[in-house]
Amino acid sequence: MIKACVIGWPISHSRSPIIHGYWLQQHGISGSYTRQPVEPSSLEAFMSGLGNKGYAGCNVTIPHKEAVFNLVSRADDTTERLGAVNTVYIRDGQLLGTNTDGEGFINSLKQGAPELQLANTRTVVLGAGGASVAVVNAILEQGATEVVVANRTREKAEQLRARFGTRVVPIDWDRAPDHLGDCSLLVNTTSLGMRGQPELGIDLSRLGERTVVTDIVYTPLRTRLLEDAAARGNIVVEGLGMLLHQAVRGFSLWFGVTPEVTPELRELVVRDINPVPMT
Ligand SMILES: NC(=O)c1ccc[n+]([C@@H]2O[C@H](COP(=O)([O-])OP(=O)(O)OC[C@H]3O[C@@H](n4cnc5c(N)ncnc54)[C@H](OP(=O)(O)O)[C@@H]3O)[C@@H](O)[C@H]2O)c1
Structure with missing residues (x-):
């Protein structure tokens, strides 16, 4: 079973497990994606033990994006410019870092305003x-x-x-x-x-x-x-698209399948943002 997670402090608000859980199910992949609360003082230990804990990688959110940039072995050029990592993946035992926020933003615009x-x-x-x-x-x-x-x-x-x-x-x-x-x-x-x-x-x-x-x-x-x-x-483009699209590359790096941002996925997250009141 392939494991991934999202780390942050606090982390209970993260909607990433909904997104990755949907794709895991859609693609019939035996895997898991969980929230892991990691306080700043345990970040370094958590990251150095990521592979040993059985994770293929993780997402990184507030307040750890800059600190994790300094903990990965390598990052791509865009991520070097940003000095912040939101996605970590392991190759040959090394922690590699990337940042998918920018492409999430652009791909959301391409979907919502293709003429722009x-x-x-x-x-x-x-x-x-x-x-x-x-x-x-x-x-x-x-x-x-x-x-x-x-x-x-x-x-x-x-x-x-x-x-x-x-x-x-x-x-x-x-x-x-x-x-x-x-x-x-x-x-x-x-x-x-x-x-x-x-x-x-x-x-x-x-x-x-x-x-x-x-x-x-x-x-x-x-x-x-x-x-x-x-x-x-x-023409207006909602911010939710960025959240959905930034998740695509991480899923592909950990689980080996490039998933799609579908209307059904959007609906799942919308239901979490606007829960239907109990009658
Ligand atoms: N859609 C997505 O995928 C996505 C991804 C990341 C973040 N977000 C959202 O983006 C927002 C910003 O996140 P962040 O991480 O960039 O936060 P941040 O680093 O704390 O930055 C907050 C920004 O808001 C400004 N601001 C806050 N209160 C203000 C006020 N009263 N008047 C004028 N400006 C004010 C700050 O200005 P100062 O510099 O003057 O304080 C700063 O520019 C959050 O709502 C977050 O949820 C969405």
Whole structure:
């Protein structure tokens, strides 16, 4: 039996077991995918014993992504640029690290907005936290001319420019509405709009008619940002797609089958996000 897991601290919120459990069943694979709470002080010991515990690899979530980057033997170029690992797999007894957040983001956009062109266009990204790093890098890798980054703490947007170069243009948080007229994509990577958090409340009056709008927040499935943009007639892409698509490569690396993001899988996760009330 092939085993994989997701590690984090805390980890009880992770929906990854639903996703991988669905694919294991769909492909008739004798395997398991579990949540493993790992506190920071036991991370190194857990990772060095991963193979001995019988795991083919693991997903890594908050707060361990950067620490695990420093614990793997090797990482690919994109992951080196990000300095953060979300997927670990074992080859010849060595821990290898990769990061699938960027491809999850891009593949979700390809599914939800197939006409969107990122090459030679400008994107506006709200937020410069952990998830933003992968999103900004992925957009740059698609050949964007400019990624305008608005963050409450401007210094973190400046750090993205220092990391990725002059195509990243940091701006003040409250200037974001001025930049919405000529961008192909608007992305929210802040936690604003998430259940239990304040609303994002950005003024969309200058949003280009053909700008695609996406939010990586997926609880609720359709944030206020997406509702408001859709009401203006813009194409919108939900954040849940990123979560589903980032899981594909890990499954393939551990279990040897490249799975598909199906409507049935999406429904399973949606039911977990919005449980049907008991009557
Ligand atoms: N769909 C997916 O697969 C996926 C993947 C990863 C993350 N996410 C979601 O993405 C969101 C961000 O995650 P993260 O890991 O990047 O978090 P993070 O590192 O803590 O970053 C949070 C970001 O939100 C901004 N922010 C928080 N409160 C704010 C406020 N009151 N006003 C303005 N900006 C505020 C922060 O700005 P400052 O820098 O100024 O603090 C920062 O840019 C979370 O909701 C997470 O669930 C989704």
